[in-house]
Amino acid sequence: MIRKHDPGKDAVFTGHQYRDGDNNLKQNYESAAKCYAKAVGLGNAEGMYNLSLLHQQGLGVKKDIQTAIQLLKQAAAQSPTMSDECFIPNVGVAEAEHALGLHYETGVGVEMTYHKAAKWYQRASDHGSATAANNLGLMYGDGRGVEKDLVKSEQLLHLSAVRG
Template identity: 35%
Template structure:
């Protein structure tokens, strides 16, 4: 599933939505509920574009303990997408997926602690979670950790460390990291890993 996501967003690899949809449709056909939910979310392959059907798939995946479904359903609850908004439920689902080691969920949980979604703001906890997801190579978490270093949120302010992390995130294809470097007045051409 994660490979399909990478192709969809152009992280770690060159963006290729056709390849992303092919991977996700293949996994959905093999019974992976998280992938089937994404297929419904984006209308890939034979799957009707439907937020409601995506949520239904995620719920079935959650029943089976699928970390992708746990994370995606958490996202739905966080934003009120296809379900009534419930930030505490989002945090609970992210936490369950994070315990399984799923980097996107670890990062999303960090974001909840960072800005107080469903939990009290805890910048140190956010940094800990971003670091954990960053150690797994998750580009969004690396970017968010860089921002913490840039601002001194939950960690000692360190602009050089922030720049280093923004570059690492940008190298992995995370566009927001490039924007953050530009905001700091730094022109940077990413060097994607081989």
């Protein structure tokens, strides 16, 4: 199978190199943000997720939690797979869903709502996130945002451990 060239993925890859200072590139968050923004313009969920992280931390861009949350919601609205014919994960979707769960669980940038946190963790877990499965398992164990269910809690915590 021949992989088609994807400018969005290329922009994300270059953004990672600038963010991390890899491949003989000096670490430069502003350049990373520009690369991620290019990927966002091309509809790339991973670019949306990574640009949101920079906005949350104020690295290379102005710190802006609301912009970060908008980017996370934009990424989470993407299809969780690359196409209907294959089940290759669309990188950035589950990560964004998990991050939205964290925002709702902690009340950072949004009203703290355990029910919404559980919803986002469930979506992220359904899309392969081990950390979201863990967080949702803990919520079921405590009965936060969901009805307490120790069996479901144990199942989710096991799933998280299996996924690593």
